Amino acid sequence: MDKLSIEEHxxxxxxxxxxxxxxxxxxxxxxxxxxxxKSTVFNALTGLHQHTGNWPGKTxxxxxxxxxxxxxxxxxxxxxxxxxxxxxxVEEQVARDFICFGKPDATLxxxxxxxxxxxxxxxxxxxxxxxxxxVCVNLMDEAVKKNITINITALQKELGVxxxxxxxxxxxxxxxxxxxxxxxxxxxxxxxxRQIRYSSEVETAIQELAPKISRCIxxxxxxxxxxxxxxxxxxxxxxxxxxxxDLENTLQELAV
Amino acid sequence: MSAIVKPMITLKEICTEAxxxxxxxxxxLGDKIVSDIYVNAEIIASLAVTRKISEKxxxxxxxxxxxxxxxxxxxxxxxxxxxVFWLTITGANIPSEMIGNALFAFQDQLVLWFNLxxxxxxxxxxxxxxxxxxxxWVVAVMLPPMAIFFPLFTLLEDLGYLPRIxxxxxxxxxxxQACGKQILTMCMGFGCNAAGIVACRIIDSPRERLIxxxxxxxxxxxxxxxxxxxxxxxxxxxxxxxxxxxxxASLVITILVMLGIAITFAVSWALSHTILKGETSSLVxxxxxxxxxxxxxxxxxxxxxxxxxxxxxxxxxxAPAGAITWILANVYIGELSMIAHLAAWLQPLxxxxxxxxxxxxxxxxxxxxxxxxxxxxxxxxxxxxxxLEVDSLNQLRxxxxxxxxxxxTAVCTLLFxxxxxxxxxxxxxxxxxxxxxxxxxxxxxxxTVIGFAVCFTVAQSARLLGLV
Numbered sequence: 275m276d277k278l279s280i281e282e283h284x285x286x287x288x289x290x291x292x293x294x295x296x297x298x299x300x301x302x303x304x305x306x307x308x309x310x311x312k313s314t315v316f317n318a319l320t321g322l323h324q325h326t327g328n329w330p331g332k333t334x335x336x337x338x339x340x341x342x343x344x345x346x347x348x349x350x351x352x353x354x355x356x357x358x359x360x361x362x363x364v365e366e367q368v369a370r371d372f373i374c375f376g377k378p379d380a381t382l383x384x385x386x387x388x389x390x391x392x393x394x395x396x397x398x399x400x401x402x403x404x405x406x407x408x409v410c411v412n413l414m415d416e417a418v419k420k421n422i423t424i425n426i427t428a429l430q431k432e433l434g435v436x437x438x439x440x441x442x443x444x445x446x447x448x449x450x451x452x453x454x455x456x457x458x459x460x461x462x463x464x465x466x467x468r469q470i471r472y473s474s475e476v477e478t479a480i481q482e483l484a485p486k487i488s489r490c491i492x493x494x495x496x497x498x499x500x501x502x503x504x505x506x507x508x509x510x511x512x513x514x515x516x517x518x519x520d521l522e523n524t525l526q527e528l529a530v
Numbered sequence: 531m532s533a534i535v536k537p538m539i540t541l542k543e544i545c546t547e548a549x550x551x552x553x554x555x556x557x558x559l560g561d562k563i564v565s566d567i568y569v570n571a572e573i574i575a576s577l578a579v580t581r582k583i584s585e586k587x588x589x590x591x592x593x594x595x596x597x598x599x600x601x602x603x604x605x606x607x608x609x610x611x612x613x614v615f616w617l618t619i620t621g622a623n624i625p626s627e628m629i630g631n632a633l634f635a636f637q638d639q640l641v642l643w644f645n646l647x648x649x650x651x652x653x654x655x656x657x658x659x660x661x662x663x664x665x666x667w668v669v670a671v672m673l674p675p676m677a678i679f680f681p682l683f684t685l686l687e688d689l690g691y692l693p694r695i696x697x698x699x700x701x702x703x704x705x706x707q708a709c710g711k712q713i714l715t716m717c718m719g720f721g722c723n724a725a726g727i728v729a730c731r732i733i734d735s736p737r738e739r740l741i742x743x744x745x746x747x748x749x750x751x752x753x754x755x756x757x758x759x760x761x762x763x764x765x766x767x768x769x770x771x772x773x774x775x776x777x778x779a780s781l782v783i784t785i786l787v788m789l790g791i792a793i794t795f796a797v798s799w800a801l802s803h804t805i806l807k808g809e810t811s812s813l814v815x816x817x818x819x820x821x822x823x824x825x826x827x828x829x830x831x832x833x834x835x836x837x838x839x840x841x842x843x844x845x846x847x848x849a850p851a852g853a854i855t856w857i858l859a860n861v862y863i864g865e866l867s868m869i870a871h872l873a874a875w876l877q878p879l880x881x882x883x884x885x886x887x888x889x890x891x892x893x894x895x896x897x898x899x900x901x902x903x904x905x906x907x908x909x910x911x912x913x914x915x916x917x918l919e920v921d922s923l924n925q926l927r928x929x930x931x932x933x934x935x936x937x938x939t940a941v942c943t944l945l946f947x948x949x950x951x952x953x954x955x956x957x958x959x960x961x962x963x964x965x966x967x968x969x970x971x972x973x974x975x976x977x978t979v980i981g982f983a984v985c986f987t988v989a990q991s992a993r994l995l996g997l998v
Contacts, residue, residue, distance in 0.1 A: 309818055360564070363734040391575035395567050398574075421582035429578035468574070472566045476559055479551045483544060490539050504548035506560040512545055519541075 664852025884989030
């Protein structure tokens with residue numbers, strides 16, 4: 275009951291995000307801070323199979339591209355470059371709504387190896403919403419130039435999701451990236467995304483709210499994450515959630 | 531299994547409960563959540579990243595220390611700006627004259643051909659002396675400065691200097707309770723105010739976006755630059771020896787641009803303290819690394835995307851405007867042409883703000899595009915029958931002086947050119963972006979009122995003090 279059927283998912287993508295997938299095509303969301311080479315990754319993976327437009331009802335650009343790997347077709351959706359998805363701006367809201375309600379088969383978060391610390395904020399926020407996350411540490415060549423070493427194994431262990439190092443400008447690591455996206459989409463990858471540990475007053479408040487939230491909306495969304503948004507006093511999110519859950523319920527009722 | 535269980539508790543109730551918890555914590559949970567995310571990221575990064583600290587700070591950060599320092603930031607900005615203007619003025623003079631000579635020589639040829647073909651005088655007038663001549667003017671006066679200014683500006687953009695300008699000015703925008711990103715929309719405005727207004731979309735807060743839309747016109751677009759450059763060169767430069775002419779002219783233009791920016795700040799401050807009150811939103815301004823400019827891309831972007839685009843639009847506007855002006859200048863009612871009637875009617879108002887009726891009329895007729903103000907002005911000055919060929923700036927000076935121009939006329943024309951109503955394209959963009967007639971009207975009124983006020987004050991004080 276939690277899961278939307280494939281057809282319902284396609285319809286949701288079409289009606290709410292203006293994204294049309296072919297039957298059996300996987301959707302991949304591409305997130306990242308500005309200036310981390312997100313577009314380079316996008317272009318390298320999708321080549322010339324691209325199509326640009328606007329997000330429905332927003333003045334935010336939306337680029338989509340497709341590629342095929344091991345006989346599976348992928349539609350990659352390039353989300354706006356943002357520093358966080360706490361939805362302080364329209365771009366952040368667009369990115370968050372797609373990851374959260376668009377339910378992509380995998381979300382690829384591109385990080386800048388030369389300032390990993392700042393970039394990890396976004397990855398952690400995405401990992402709170404969905405376990406289907408792949409982290410791509412890009413600009414590895416720049417990091418080497420700046421004498422920065424990144425222990426990918428340690429990072430992967432800490433994050434609990436696949437971590438792929440790349441230098442997309444030079445085409446390094448793209449094969450691994452495709453393979454990781456493939457494994458994630460067909461459900462072969464097992465992840466255990468690290469959850470952010472908050473200070474005690476926040477955690478207490480979460481304990482208070484989360485059980486009630488899961489009783490109310492089921493497990494379509496992480497109750498812990500919904501609780502955090504409510505505690506943040508994020509009115510835009512409350513509007514979004516009412517809007518999307520209504521839609522899911524109607525779709526499910528239609529299916530019954 | 532797929533029966534839908536009625537929830538025992540509704541989302542609304544949970545929201546109310548969350549609200550209560552939030553308020554008992556003095557609304558501080560949001561900030562706590564953000565800082566906790568940072569702490570977690572820091573811990574993870576410290577486990578995975580090792581950074582060999584090099585003794586020397588990188589070239590980028592050393593450059594940033596200078597270019598964005600409190601002490602040198604502004605002087606360097608001014609210096610770069612005036613250098614760009616100086617290069618533009620110096621470099622544009624000779625090609626302007628060459629193009630002018632060639633195009634006006636062709637005009638004589640055209641008149642000859644029209645006469646040979648037995649075309650009536652009015653047709654020759656409308657097509658050659660009206661349309662062709664304004665086109666020739668627009669190309670000769672605008673093309674060379676644009677072909678120099680745009681590549682230079684794109685070069686600064688490509689080097690990564692523009693975000694540093696935004697960084698330098700961010701604090702001042704904060705003080706005016708406007709958004710730091712406004713400077714980027716102003717930079718676009720140097721190219722074209724209509725483009726600048728569309729660029730205001732990058733500002734997220736609707737309040738700050740409106741402020742940016744309403745003030746964009748205080749940045750002289752490149753339709754107004756040729757007018758500023760021509761008048762500054764012949765009049766301001768004319769007072770000193772010829773070797774300093776370009777230097778003085780670039781200085782005058784830099785001062786005018788600074789004045790435009792100062793007025794932008796003043797108006798932004800006034801707006802955010804009156805009709806557009808509200809909180810300033812914070813923004814993360816990332817200084818991207820300095821990059822080696824890609825010469826090919828610069829030339830393509832500045833010549834094709836900007837120069838040709840703007841020139842094409844100017845020509846489309848200039849051709850019909852030239853024809854109309856010629857008709858106005860050659861249709862006589864009684865003793866005087868229509869243009870002379872209109873100018874005579876505008877004369878008292880024009881005189882009060884240091885201009886004359888013809889100049890004010892040229893600005894009004896130039897509403898479709900600022901580029902054609904000077905061509906219209908010349909055509910109406912020259913309409914009195916004697917057709918002069920204007921193929922150099924010196925001749926332009928002679929004409930203006932013979933029409934009674936003084937330094938005060940030049941100063942007021944410069945000021946009015948900087949501070950007057952936006953062109954129709956800009957107004958149309960403002961209407962599309964704000965979706966409101968009220969804000970579009972204000973986009974028109976604010977610069978207009980300020981322009982009249984400033985020119986009036988300058989003209990009247992100069993006359994009172996007996997400086998003219």
